[in-house]
Amino acid sequence: MCRGQWIGLFILLMASGSVVRPLVAQSPPSPFRVYLPLVARQGPEAPPGVDFGLVFVTSAEWPADVARFERARQVGARWDRWPLYWSGVETSPGVYRWAHVDQALRDALAQGFEVSLILMGTPGFYAAGGIPGQLPIGGSVLRQSNGGTPRRAPTPPSLAIAAANPPAGLYAPIFTDGTDRPGPGKPINPNNRWAAFVYQAVARYRPGGLASQQVAGWPSGRGVRAWEIWNEPDLTFFWSGTATDYARLLKVAAIAARQADPQARILFGGLAIFEKPNWLREVLTALQNDPAPDLRDAFSWYFDVLPIHSYSYAWQTFRYLNQAKGTLQSFGLVKELWVNESGLPVWDDYPGPTWDPDSGYRGTKEEQAAYVVQSAAYAIWLGARVIFHFMLHDDCGNGPEHHDAFGLYRNTSPAPCHPSDAGARPAAAAYRLVAAHLPGAAPLWRWRSTQGQTDWGACTGQVEWFAFRRPDGARVLLAWTRLNVPATITVTAVASQGIVYDVRTGAATTVRPTNGVYTFSLPPATNYNTPTLCNPTRQKQGEAAVGGIPLFLVEGP
Structure with missing residues (x-):
């Protein structure tokens, strides 16, 4: 939707696609009544x-047991995402050791999960300049405050696994005939180390690939089709090369992967955005200048999917x-x-910093649950096809000394870091709700209960509304406050009754409208631990980083 479609669009709420009814929202100190500025999604544009x-249901370094897979399945996850570290399998030039990846991937596929593997991490013997760097087995880009500037927590040596340097031979021809042009049966040039690795990985793990022939218990017809090319290449911590280097990395990977599996899907490396906000444009500019534009166009600019990463600030998912x-x-x-990647680490539960309620970029357990719903709503509205939460358990986060509690669940005992009781946090119930009610749901409308929008409405509006239509015809209505002020809202019913779900527990309460109208109270937003576009100094007023506990109303079948 362009900005102009917001302006002057004051129409009634579409309750069914043909019947229109009003909605009223009010927040202290004075109530107000407006007609909805509707931003609708209908028909083939949906x-x-x-x-x-x-992220990290399992991994080659920390393989999951049956109980861990079952927790992921119970909350409704269908996908698992983890890194296949190049340095972890090519242990010396041309020598590949796949056994640990074989086991983890076999188990994830056998448990019914789709898997997105991240190809990343240059072996030290192939590093070609840049700055020395090491990548963590687990962890994230936890935005910790350093004078208001995001930074990445240092990774302890015990978790280090690979370098961020571009690999040697990256600009060598992809094929042995001295070209980058694929053809039936053309062999990969071994001097292009990256091409050789990508080809080996995809040929092994595609459906019907080498692993299915060599690994006992490999599930028939199963394999990997989603290949992400590096993680957060727009962070120097992960990729020390230039945007042009990354464009070449992406091109080589796409051509080599499709040589091994014509149905391979290539993901651009998930973007962190905050350090190098123009990275995507710089890479696309490099690809625009590809010396073989016909090859670039034939390979759809060398990627099929563009992923983003968003933490701690719910509306940022929409923005990114x-x-x-x-x-x-x-x-x-x-x-x-x-x-x-998306999530909000908690401070008020072990292993979080329970002594620091103002801990930067964190929240409470309840705020984490609210974040799960809100970030998902923003993502679905913008058309995201897969949404990953970081992560199932806390694991080690950014390192055992950083008190990172990202998980839907606390760790088990024993565990490599922060052993605990494997207890669920409220976010597990929230994740279960969105995974149960929003797959296949079509966006109907989005609205903020204030006229006059600036920067896509980031700085205005007390109540955020989303309506989605499930495939069975039910309407899912989500609403939450964005400010530290409670609100009372009323909305016209589209069925004789509805179910309100508590996003913190999953508890269901049947509600019936009065004279065709529901009335709900929304608690104030409380999370000011993260700077936002409209509240960069984290003042406990104005826009909160995470809205208040959302209303989750389902009406219909």
Whole structure:
């Protein structure tokens, strides 16, 4: 939706697609009545249904047991995402050791999960300049405050696994005939180390690949089709090369992967955005100048999916996706969008810093549950196809000394870090709700209960509203406050009764309208631990980083 479609669009709420009814929202000190400025999605423009996933259900370094897979399945996750570290399998030049990846991937596929593997991490003997760097087995980009500037927590040596340097031979021809042009049976040039690795990985793990022939218990017909090319290449911590280097990395990977599996899907490396906000444009500019434009176009600019990462600030998920779509469109591109990392670590539960309620970029257990719902709503509205939460358990976060509690569940005991009782946090119930009610749901409308929008409405509006239509015809209505002020809202019913779900517990309460109208009270937003676009100094007023506990109303079948 362009900005102009917001302006002057004051119409009634579409309750069924043909019947229109009013809605009233009020917040202290004085009530107000407005007609909805409707931003609707209908017909063929509606995005496809969304799937939900978790980061690090399993991994080659920390393989999951049956109980861990079962927890992921119970909350509704269908996807698992984890890194396949190049340095972890090519232990010396040309020598590959796959056994640990074989086991973890076999088990994830056998448990019914789709898997997105991240190809990343240059072996030290192939590092070609740049700055020395090491990548963590687990962890995230936890935005910790350092004078208001985001930074990445240092990774302890015990978790280090690979370098961020571009690999040697990256610009060598992909094929042995001295070209980058694929053809039936053409062999990969071993001097292009990255091409050789990508080809080996995809040939092994595609459906019907080498692993299915060599690994006992490999599930028939199963394999990997989603290949992410590096993680957060727009962070120097992960990728020390230039945007042009990354464009080449992406090109080589796409061509080598499709040589091994013509149905391989290539994901651009998930974007952190905050350090290098123009990275996507810089990479696309490099690809625009590809010396073989016919090859670039034949390979759809060398990627099929553009993922973003978003933490701690719920509306940022909307902002990042919207910016990414705009950048793609400026190059004439339309790509599938994913959110393949999102989350809010908690401070008020072990192993979080329970002594620090103002801990930067964190929240309470209840705020984490609210974040799950809100970030998902923003992502689905912008058309995200897969949404990953970071992560199932706390694991080690950014390292055992950083008190990172990202998980839907606390760790088990024993565990490599922070052993605990494997207890569920409220966010597990919230995740279960969105995974149960929003797959396949079509966006109907989005609204903020204030006229006059600036910067896509980021700085205005007390109550955020979303309506989605499930495939069975039920309406899912989500609403929450954005400010530290409670609100009372009323909305016209579209059925004789509805169910309100508590996003913190999953408890269901049947509600019936009075004279065709529901009335609900929304608690104030309380999370000011993260700077926001409209509240950069974290004042406990104005826009909160996470809205208040959302209303989750389902009406219909």
